[in-house]
Every structure is written in C-alpha cells, then in structure tokens.
Amino acid sequence: MEKILVLVHTDEGGVLPRAALETVAAARSLTGDFTIGVFGEKAGASIGSLAVEGEAFSAPRYATDAAACEAIVRKAGATLVLAPNTFRMARCLPGVAARLNGAVDTHAVAVSHDTEAVTVTRWFYRQRMEGTLAREARPWFILIEPGAYEAAEASLAAAVEVLPVEATTRTTHVGYVSPESGEQTIRPDARLLFVAGAGWTKKQADGAVHTDEAGELILGFVRTAQSSLGSSKSLVDLSGEGQTVLPFLTHLHQVGQTGSTPRHRKGLATCCHGEEPHVVGWRFINERRAVNLDPNCGWARGKADVLYVADAFEVMRELNRLI
Amino acid sequence: MSFEIIVCGGLAPDPLQTLEPVPGPALKNEMMLPAVFDPWAAHALYEAAHLAAQMPGSRLRVVCLAPKAKLQQVMMKMAQKLPFELIPLDGPSNGFSDAGPTSEALAGAIQALPDVDISRLLVFGGWESATRGAGVVMQMVGERLGITEQFLAVDEVKVDAGALVIKERVEGGQHMVSRCAGPPAVLAWATGSLPEPPNHPQTGMANMRTMMPALQKAAAVAPANGVAYHEVALPKVQRETRIVKDLSAAEIARELATWVKE
Ligand SMILES: Cc1cc2nc3c(=O)[nH]c(=O)nc-3n(C[C@H](O)[C@H](O)[C@H](O)COP(=O)(O)OP(=O)(O)OC[C@H]3O[C@@H](n4cnc5c(N)ncnc54)[C@H](O)[C@@H]3O)c2cc1C
Numbered sequence: 117m118e119k120i121l122v123l124v125h126t127d128e129g130g131v132l133p134r135a136a137l138e139t140v141a142a143a144r145s146l147t148g149d150f151t152i153g154v155f156g157e158k159a160g161a162s163i164g165s166l167a168v169e170g171e172a173f174s175a176p177r178y179a180t181d182a183a184a185c186e187a188i189v190r191k192a193g194a195t196l197v198l199a200p201n202t203f204r205m206a207r208c209l210p211g212v213a214a215r216l217n218g219a220v221d222t223h224a225v226a227v228s229h230d231t232e233a234v235t236v237t238r239w240f241y242r243q244r245m246e247g248t249l250a251r252e253a254r255p256w257f258i259l260i261e262p263g264a265y266e267a268a269e270a271s272l273a274a275a276v277e278v279l280p281v282e283a284t285t286r287t288t289h290v291g292y293v294s295p296e297s298g299e300q301t302i303r304p305d306a307r308l309l310f311v312a313g314a315g316w317t318k319k320q321a322d323g324a325v326h327t328d329e330a331g332e333l334i335l336g337f338v339r340t341a342q343s344s345l346g347s348s349k350s351l352v353d354l355s356g357e358g359q360t361v362l363p364f365l366t367h368l369h370q371v372g373q374t375g376s377t378p379r380h381r382k383g384l385a386t387c388c389h390g391e392e393p394h395v396v397g398w399r400f401i402n403e404r405r406a407v408n409l410d411p412n413c414g415w416a417r418g419k420a421d422v423l424y425v426a427d428a429f430e431v432m433r434e435l436n437r438l439i
Numbered sequence: 440m441s442f443e444i445i446v447c448g449g450l451a452p453d454p455l456q457t458l459e460p461v462p463g464p465a466l467k468n469e470m471m472l473p474a475v476f477d478p479w480a481a482h483a484l485y486e487a488a489h490l491a492a493q494m495p496g497s498r499l500r501v502v503c504l505a506p507k508a509k510l511q512q513v514m515m516k517m518a519q520k521l522p523f524e525l526i527p528l529d530g531p532s533n534g535f536s537d538a539g540p541t542s543e544a545l546a547g548a549i550q551a552l553p554d555v556d557i558s559r560l561l562v563f564g565g566w567e568s569a570t571r572g573a574g575v576v577m578q579m580v581g582e583r584l585g586i587t588e589q590f591l592a593v594d595e596v597k598v599d600a601g602a603l604v605i606k607e608r609v610e611g612g613q614h615m616v617s618r619c620a621g622p623p624a625v626l627a628w629a630t631g632s633l634p635e636p637p638n639h640p641q642t643g644m645a646n647m648r649t650m651m652p653a654l655q656k657a658a659a660v661a662p663a664n665g666v667a668y669h670e671v672a673l674p675k676v677q678r679e680t681r682i683v684k685d686l687s688a689a690e691i692a693r694e695l696a697t698w699v700k701e
Contacts, residue, residue: 133610176615178578178589203609207591210538210575214582219539219665222573235669240534241452242569245460247671253539286620287588292613293606301612308699341699353634367594367630368612373454373569374478374630384695393454404678405698407691411682418677424691425684434692439699 118234120150121194122164123185125176125204130158134304135200137267139260143198144268146229150198152273153188155181160278163270166191167278175289181208183283186215191279194255196234198227201259209257219253225264242373243399262304263379263400300338300345301368302378308343309380309401310334311371313388314350315408315428317361326429331362333432334386340439344378346371346397348388371397386428390414407431440601441496442622443559444487446523447545447580448480449532450505450513451569464535464671474509476517479565483628485636487563488521490596500524502548504541505532507657514650519643520636525650526552527657534570535671540662542579549584557584559622566592566627574627581625588624590617594631 122143124136132154140163143150154164157174168184185208189197199205201222213220225246226237233250236258240247302309316330338345347369354361371378373393383401388394390406391414398404398419405422406415415423424431452458452472459467466472476484484501491497500523503510507529514525528548532541549555549562562581567574574591581589592608601621606614608629683691 176609177617179587182587203592203607203615206574207578207589207607210573210578211582211587211589213575214539214542214579219537220573220575222575240460240571240671241458242454242572244458245671245673247460247464247535248669250667250669251665252667253665285588288618290604290616290618292609292615294613304611367632368608370630382699384699391455392457396454399674403698405695411684416680416682418680420680421678422681422683424686424695425682426686426688426691430688431691431695434689435695435699438692438696 118148118196119192119194120146120148120196120198121189121192122150122152123188123197123199124152124154124164125181125202126154126156126159126162128157130161132162133200133202134267135202135260135262137270138262138265139198139200140270141265141268142227142260145265146227146234151192151194153192155184155188160276161272163273165273165276167276168281169278172283173281176204176207177285177287177289178208178211179285179287180283182212182215183281185209185212187279187281189216189255197255197257199257199259201261205259209259213255213257216255218255218257219251220257220259221249222259223261224258225261227258227260239399243377243396302344302346302376303342306342306344307381308341309346309378309383310338310341310343311346311348311383311385311388312351312362312365313348313386314354315387317351317354320429321427327362329429331364333429333436334362335364336436337432337439340436344380345369346376346378348372348394349374373397385415385420386432390419395419440598441494441559442490442561443556444491444497444499444561444563445549446480446484446487446499446501447562447564447577448484448501448503449477449568449570450474450509451477454569459673460671464668466533469533470506474513476513477565477568477570479567479569479628479630481635482631482633483563483565483626484523485521485633486596486628486631488523489633494598500526502526502528502545504528504530504544504660506530507654511654514654515643518646518650519638519640522642522646525653527654528660529657530660530662532570534572535666535668536571537662537664537666538571538573538575539579539665542576542583544660544662545576546580546583549580557623561622562586562625564627566629577625577627586623586625588619590625591627592629593626594629596626
C-alpha cells in the first residue's frame, strides 16, 4: 500500500500556483487517501495538513526548499510523492530524492495505479517518444507537468501541523526581472501560440529585407490577439551574430528541442520551416496551422493541420486588419 | 579569485535524425546515429570557458559519461571550440538510462579527482538533457557532493565582490535573481547568452594531446537501471496536412481570423 503525499509550495503572498491544484487532481485520480504538505509563504494557512513556513522558506532557494521538503516527506512517511513540475520544485526535489535514497521522475503527463503498480507516463528525446514506466525505489517523487490535469478544488486544511525546520544557506533571494526589451513570451492563459521564424528577416521577393515591418506585424498580432509569442532557434540566434533582427526576441522565446514546449490549444507558425528540432516543441499544441512560401516545408509533412502556401507579410497585414 | 569549474555533459543524437524506439527500450541503430554534445550542456561549457577566462588561474574540466567510441567522435569537434580537460567515463548514455545512477557515476568521478579544491568548485551542466529530458542529474550530483547552493535553468552568472549573482529562468518568461556568497555551487544551465564558439584547429590539436590518452584509459561504468519500462512508442497521431495553395492572402486571413476566434 502506497503512502501518498501531495507536496506543493505557495508563491509570493501565499498564493498556490495552479499547477499545485492540478497535482491534487492527479492524486485524486489514484486509489487511496493522501496527505498534503505545503511549504513557502503562509504555508500554514493553506490546503496542507503538514506545513513548513517562515521567513527563511518564503523565497525559492535550493537549500531551504530542500530542507522543507525533506522534513515534510519524512514526517508523512511517504512512499509516493506527487508534486507540480514548477521551476521551484524541479530545482529542489531531485536533490531531496537523492538525499532520501529514492527516485524521481519529472514532466509526468499521467500517473496511474492499477492493481500491480503505479506507472508514470512521460516523454523522451524532447517529446519525440512517449513511455510508461514503473519503479521499485521509494520514496518515488513524481513531478506532474503543468496542464496535464484539470485543476481540482481544495479547501483549507482544518488542522495544520507546522514542522520546525532548520536550514542554512549562503544564497539570498534578490528578486525577479523581465528580460531586457523582451516582449511577452509564453502567456499560460493564452489560447494561441504565435511563432515567428527566421523567414521574417530574409530577403523577400523585392530583393530587400523588411524587418521593421515584420516587427510591427508580429507585435501587432500578438498584442491584439493576446497570444503567446514563440520563435525558432534560427531567429533568436541571429541576434548573437549581429544581423538585422527583431530586437524584442530573446532565447526565452525559443520553442523546440533546446527551447520550450508550451501548452496551448492552437498554434500559428509564420516564416518558420517546421524542422523537427523546432516542431518537437509543439507537442502540446493541439491545432496547428502554418503560413510558409514553401509547399515542401516541414509543416507540409504531417506536422500541421493546415499549411497555407503564401507570403506571411501579406497574410498578416490582412489578418491584423480583421482581428 | 579563481574557480575549479567542472562541467557535466552527455551526448545526444543529432536532432535532425529520425528516432525510433526498439524493445529494450533503446533507439533503433543507436550506435550508428551521429551524436552531438548535449545542447544545454554545451551552453554550460561555453559559459564555463567564458567565466574561466575572466578569472585567471581557473581550471576547466568536463566529465562526460557516454559510449567511448561516440565520445571520441564528438570530442574531435568539441575540442576545437575551447581549451578544456576531459574526464571520460565509458558507459551508456541515452534517454532510457536512469538519472539517479548516472548522477552517482558523475559524482564518483568528481570525488575521485585527486586535486579538486571544493571551496573553489563550481559544478556546471545543462539543466535538462536532450535524451531523458528530466532535469534531475545536476541536483543529484550536487547532493552527492554535499553542495546545497544549487541553481536551475541558469541564463547568467556574474561575479561581484566574490559573490555569484545568478539569473535563473522561472515561470512567466521571467528571471529570478539570487546572490550566492561564493563556491561551492551547482549551476545547471539553460541557454545562457554566448554563441557557439567557432572552430579553432590549434586548440583542437592541443586538447586532443591530453584527450586521446584519457579516452583510451576511460573507466567503464555500468550504472544500475531502476526503471521498468512498460511501453515506449512514437506518438500515434500523424496529422493529415491540408495544403492550401490557391487562396489569396485576404482569403487566408479571413479563414485564420475565424479560426483564431473560435
Ligand atoms: C542541437 C540543435 C538544437 C536545435 N534546437 C532547436 C530549437 O530548440 N528550436 C528551433 O526552432 N530550432 C532548433 N534547431 C534548429 C532547427 O534545426 C532549424 O534550423 C530551425 O528551427 C530553423 O528555423 P526557421 O524555420 O525559423 O528558419 P529557416 O530554416 O531559415 O526557415 C525560414 C522559413 O521562412 C520561410 N519564409 C521566408 N520568407 C517568407 C515569407 N515572406 N512568407 C512565408 N514564409 C517565408 C521560408 O520558406 C522558410 O521555410 C536546433 C538545431 C540543432 C542542431
């Protein structure tokens, strides 16, 4: 019989990230009861019956977060720990798994429990193949990918045991910054991902480059449609090589093998070739359309639902008028 | 002030190759697939070299666990990019190997180095591999070395009065800034900001003089695998792409506008 712990953290102000409630949903999909443990700011007044809170545990830092998680897992005597795959958890839990001689799997898109074993489903090779696996090592830490489950409702814990934890660290939390000149990257609530590829900066039919207009068209669309903005690697790399580029794009916009794998209902790719290392980042985009001059580009080969063979400058000019 | 920088990095199949799983699980024709140095680990290496160059007296080493023959191929290329010492471990490195035992092998190799000054140690690596894509090895290496100042998805480190000022990626396209009093620390890198260095044949030749003997002597390791795979498969849905060639830009825009608003 597994002893299941749902381990979550609060964010600034004591707010639970949505991914925490999605993890609660993942736990409810398994058979059996579970305990909830919470750490971070105001963790004692949250959904967990076990909590670690206090000044030292408010900001994300490996040493303090790992100490908090270790204490909660030990107290719960957990064999199975489900946690949201937030950056904060991804930073500290693998180390806690090593400390407790357990095992860890991240980016789980499903966890299930049949009569024989608990299994985890996750992707390998940057979303190119999917596997289901089990482990004997315990405690087994499973980090649930945000967006994989519908968030559950959870009420405040009736009784909370706040655990005393000592932790020292040589790290101080300074704060958060947005990348310089960065335009919005991924908006988690957006329904659409708009991807700009290197074609926007290439010589067009008239023999000239039109990066200023490209920038206006892209930003015009992203701002009006309130979409996420993604890019191909080639386009963000150009800035490193000193070419005329779109100054609002950074590596944080990069989608793909060495970029992000955002989750949106729809995606529209423009001036992007749709090569495999880019398209693996589209694994969690359900409906995909692309605008490209080349009828043989990657999107044509089963990677998009619709490929419009057309000039993206012309299409986006019209589209921006319509939305 | 100077650092001992050790970069942990594995290999990954060239991303332009078609990958197919076979029972095991393993990749079809795995040994034949051309490999590259794992991309995020490569960023860690470029950043490490940059930092080492800024801090005279720093030493840069790379610990790499991979099949020896492949490692040799990949190092012929990587060695041309910048000067570093290689500590090779001959063993499996693919998406189905287990992260925990892999981290044990890497930490063991670092601990076995006779001359590591832990008070100056910075352990670098990629924040996720392009194979397992788990993002857990570096934290486990850090734990095993007793290093509790750890940073994940790092895009920048600056040295300021002996302290490390570090930017890590977090949700919402933001960076979190932390100040760490100094080494030892683990930094698992995202993209950083440095481009791939151009090839420099002389550097390559100088590197290979120490790398070839090291590769020949590479210790074979066989990390345990605690994972039982029930199934590994390619995604089932291949899309039926509708290729639209004969609509005007205005017509396409109308279709897209309706679709966007649906
Ligand atoms: C180790 C490694 C990791 C990688 N990781 C990633 C990654 O994470 N993400 C990623 O994106 N790539 C990645 N790549 C690179 C990838 O292989 C491609 O090189 C890259 O995605 C190409 O970008 P692109 O499609 O924007 O540019 P290009 O290949 O230059 O394509 C430009 C496209 O624009 C079209 N075009 C030009 N003008 C117009 C117009 N007016 N209207 C419509 N279409 C137009 C052209 O037809 C062309 O298809 C990686 C490669 C390697 C080796």
